[in-house]
Amino acid sequence: MITSPSYYDQIGGAPVVRDVVERFYERVLGDDDLKPYFTGIDMPRLKRHMVMLLCSVLGGPEPYEGRDLGEAHAGMGITSQHYDKVGEHLFAVLEAAGVGEDILRDVGLVLGKVKSSIVAEPAETAD
Ligand code: HEM
DSSP: OOOOOOHHHHHTHHHHHHHHHHHHHHHHHTOTTTGGGGTTOOHHHHHHHHHHHHHHHTTOSOOOOSOOHHHHTTTSOOOHHHHHHHHHHHHHHHHHTTOOHHHHHHHHHHHHHHHHHHOSSOTTOOO
């Protein structure tokens, strides 16, 4: 039986995902709006969890062993606007890594699904 390669295989597996995550946090920490959220955070651990999460979302063999995303971001007061910025940084690095349209679209769908468990306010709030 011939099965089509997973997104994980298409983009080059764990080494490419690790590289994407490295560049992603370089951009996030270089963004003055987002940097404060990461003060005092164990970055090597966070990067490991993000690699596992991305690998499993893309169909790789690594199971995600980090916390539930709602639990991990509870109490941080993440705004909808900051969430979207983080998403934009992720898209930028995935695009730069040559990831195809279909994968970008699916990652976009996942970002849409998990948003409500990560942001601390309703998206519509305007003040
Ligand atoms: C875009 C969707 C996001 C995903 C998929 C994501 C994913 C993750 C993952 C997998 C972890 C590790 C959980 C663990 O350690 O068990 C984590 C932790 C963290 N995330 Fe996110 N995240 C997202 C958005 C954000 C945003 C928007 C911010 C802040 C602006 C943020 C800030 C943090 C911080 C500070 C931690 C460390 C928590 C700690 O170690 O106590 N994340 N995130």
